[in-house]
Amino acid sequence: MNTxxxxxxxxxxxxxxxxASVPGPSMPRPAVVDDASxxxxxIVRNLEAGHLLPRTLADITRHIQRFVxxxxxxxxxxxxxxxxxxxxxxxxxxxxxxxxxxxxxxLGKLVVGALRLRARAGRFRTLCAFTHDxxxxxxxxxxxxxxxxxxxxxxxxxxxxxLFQTCGQYAMVDSCLxxxxxxxxGQERCS
Numbered sequence: 001m002n003t004x005x006x007x008x009x010x011x012x013x014x015x016x017x018x019x020a021s022v023p024g025p026s027m028p029r030p031a032v033v034d035d036a037s038x039x040x041x042x043i044v045r046n047l048e049a050g051h052l053l054p055r056t057l058a059d060i061t062r063h064i065q066r067f068v069x070x071x072x073x074x075x076x077x078x079x080x081x082x083x084x085x086x087x088x089x090x091x092x093x094x095x096x097x098x099x100x101x102x103x104x105x106x107l108g109k110l111v112v113g114a115l116r117l118r119a120r121a122g123r124f125r126t127l128c129a130f131t132h133d134x135x136x137x138x139x140x141x142x143x144x145x146x147x148x149x150x151x152x153x154x155x156x157x158x159x160x161x162x163l164f165q166t167c168g169q170y171a172m173v174d175s176c177l178x179x180x181x182x183x184x185x186g187q188e189r190c191s
Contacts, residue, residue, distance in 0.1 A: 028114035031067035031080065036060045038077035039067060042097050051132045055095060067095075068114045070107050079107040083115045086152035089125040096129070108136050119177060127174035128153060134170040141176040149173065 031039065040057045047054055060067070063082060070079040081096035093115055098107050119127045128150050129137055138144075147153075150171055 026071045026073075028068040028070050028079075028111050031064050031069045033061060033064055035067070035069050035077070035080075036064050039064075039069065039080045039095075042077050042080055042099060043095055046097050046100075052095065052097065068111055068118075070102075070111060072102075078102040079111050081111045081115055083118050083122075085122070085124070086128075086150075089123075090150065090152045091119050091122065091124040091127055092153060093127065093129040096131075109140055112137070112140055116174065116177060119174075124177070126150075127177045129172045129174075130169045131172060132169055134172055137172045141174060142172040143175050144170050145173050147171045 036057060040055065040060050043052055043055050043060075046052055063084070066082045066084055067080055068083075069077060072078050077099065079096075079098045079102065082094040084092045084094045086092055093112060096108060096111060098105075098111075116127060129142065130153065131137060134142070134144060150173070153171070
């Protein structure tokens, strides 16, 4: 059985229409405790699509130092994500959400770029994500891999999930993390 990463063609993915104008989004920054309720609200607003796991406000507050956020000039939360360590060498991008009014502005790429830099600074060898829609991750240098390549994730979360082996999520690994010249937040591909 071939277990090499499968490249996913970004060109085959349909493009979404540009998002509505959002006043002055900020650059990603580390989240602070005051951001916890806004992160929670953003996650809750996007649960109906079925592509996120629910998070409690207490859980978000407990792990707030793992999150990065992007705000509009008005202060509204536009995007967030968490860098969750699964082991000393493996970290996962979790709870990546972009506000529906800000989609198409590249904020997802910026947030993932900021988490890549954190992962590298934390000396993680592997950065992964589990997603129902792999297009964003594929465009920025992640590859689809078999779930069993990430036993830390399977052991931590998948075994106890009622949807284990039927969830429909793609396991993705960052192909750029260990390379010199890691792309800056927002760059399309690794060099």
